[in-house]
Amino acid sequence: MTSDTELCKDRDNFPPLKNDLILRAARGEYTEMIPVWAMRQAGRYLPEFREVRSKHEFFTLCRTPSLACEVTLQPIRRFNLDASIIFSDILVIPQALGMDVEMIPGKGPTFIRPLEHPKDLKELEHDVDVDDKLGYVYDAITLTRHKLEGRVPLIGFAGGPWTLMAYMIEGGGSQTMSKAKQWLYRYEDESHQLLRLLVDITVKFLVGQVKAGAQLLQVFESHAGYLGRDLFNKYSLQYLRDICKNVKRELVDAKIDPVPMIVFARGAHYALQELASTDYDVISVDWTIDPKEARNKIGGQSTIQGNLDPCALYANKAKKLIGKMIAEFGTQRYIANLGHGIYPNVEPSQLDCFVECVHAYSKNLNAT
Numbered sequence: 001m002t003s004d005t006e007l008c009k010d011r012d013n014f015p016p017l018k019n020d021l022i023l024r025a026a027r028g029e030y031t032e033m034i035p036v037w038a039m040r041q042a043g044r045y046l047p048e049f050r051e052v053r054s055k056h057e058f059f060t061l062c063r064t065p066s067l068a069c070e071v072t073l074q075p076i077r078r079f080n081l082d083a084s085i086i087f088s089d090i091l092v093i094p095q096a097l098g099m100d101v102e103m104i105p106g107k108g109p110t111f112i113r114p115l116e117h118p119k120d121l122k123e124l125e126h127d128v129d130v131d132d133k134l135g136y137v138y139d140a141i142t143l144t145r146h147k148l149e150g151r152v153p154l155i156g157f158a159g160g161p162w163t164l165m166a167y168m169i170e171g172g173g174s175q176t177m178s179k180a181k182q183w184l185y186r187y188e189d190e191s192h193q194l195l196r197l198l199v200d201i202t203v204k205f206l207v208g209q210v211k212a213g214a215q216l217l218q219v220f221e222s223h224a225g226y227l228g229r230d231l232f233n234k235y236s237l238q239y240l241r242d243i244c245k246n247v248k249r250e251l252v253d254a255k256i257d258p259v260p261m262i263v264f265a266r267g268a269h270y271a272l273q274e275l276a277s278t279d280y281d282v283i284s285v286d287w288t289i290d291p292k293e294a295r296n297k298i299g300g301q302s303t304i305q306g307n308l309d310p311c312a313l314y315a316n317k318a319k320k321l322i323g324k325m326i327a328e329f330g331t332q333r334y335i336a337n338l339g340h341g342i343y344p345n346v347e348p349s350q351l352d353c354f355v356e357c358v359h360a361y362s363k364n365l366n367a368t
């Protein structure tokens with residue numbers, strides 16, 4: 001038996017992939033049924049996650065490859081999902097830049113000393129060795145690729161630069177993002193400086209994740225909706241575009257096949273056309289966007305991911321809502337998902353119903 005410590009470093013002998021549905025959908029190839037996964041599929045709605053979590057602090061889970069691997073696999077054991085996503089958090093990048101973040105029960109991630117003024121940028125570690133600081137994520141990815149035994153592809157991820165900037169300034173969640181937006185209006189140059197720093201680190205981090213075994217990548221620009229068209233175009237779009245372009249270029253330069261990339265700019269209705277003109281292969285949309293409108297705006301060149309309201313899983317007639325979503329998106333160039341992360345009080349059986357319904361309905365539609 002090879003130990004976890006050895007498997008964490010073995011990037012050469014991954015088991016062959018048995019289910020490539022999501023990769024085919026991302027590349028625009030035919031899929032006999034719609035691939036499906038759920039954002040935050042590893043998490044508190046699963047009793048087995050709460051059990052592990054009760055014994056370990058959140059960031060200890062992220063930093064311990066065997067634990068991160070275990071909670072990544074939990075939803076894969078239970079449901080017929082078509083992708084796994086490595087258990088980690090978008091806030092590991094601010095941590096790598098030298099900021100302390102704690103997970104406070106009932107409150108969520110909290111920065112001990114958020115950025116208050118542009119002069120605080122000097123305190124960040126500008127020459128951070130990403131591969132060294134975040135090597136624990138790479139080890140978790142490599143180990144998980146082995147332990148998945150090729151059942152489904154493994155997704156790596158990072159936060160979008162504006163979303164990370166917002167957390168670094170707000171110090172945690174916020175209703176308005178008014179402190180972070182104040183920077184955008186008042187300290188334009190310093191905002192761009194911070195966003196560029198985040199882009200550089202994110203590119204290295206995502207390339208490192210692919211080298212470690214990630215088979216797709218998703219960028220979570222979860223706070224896009226706070227911006228509106230003008231601020232989004234100025235402070236998010238170009239940086240999201242650069243991340244994708246640079247990750248793909250660096251992989252080609254390193255003679256590694258680029259992997260499909262997904263962008264989730266939550267709330268960015270106004271930017272669907274622009275996002276479709278970037279190099280991202282998949283545009284992920286939230287539940288407030290109408291499927292047909294999304295298709296029209298995004299066009300035929302990109303795959304769409306989304307977008308069931310996470311609360312629709314509570315409905316007595318969830319199957320009907322899932323059927324409607326599939327009928328509207330169609331079965332091709334489509335990855336079924338929720339419009340945002342699954343909530344902690346969802347019953348695991350409700351996610352099972354989502355997965356099974358997507359598969360059954362789409363197989364049926366493809367057969368007719």
Ligand SMILES: Cc1c2[nH]c(c1CCC(=O)O)Cc1[nH]c(c(CCC(=O)O)c1C)Cc1[nH]c(c(CCC(=O)O)c1C)Cc1[nH]c(c(CCC(=O)O)c1C)C2
Nearest residue numbers: 039040041042043085086087088089090108173220222341
């Ligand atoms: C399970 C979990 C995670 N993060 C947090 C939790 C719950 C904390 C706990 O157990 O105490 C805290 C945790 N981490 C964060 C939050 C949101 C805080 C807030 O804005 O109020 C919380 C509660 C920050 C965060 N973290 C993440 C995002 C982007 C996605 C999104 O928009 O939801 C964001 C915004 C990404 C993330 N976070 C996580 C994953 C795991 C992989 C999976 O999807 O299964 C991923 C992809 C894991």
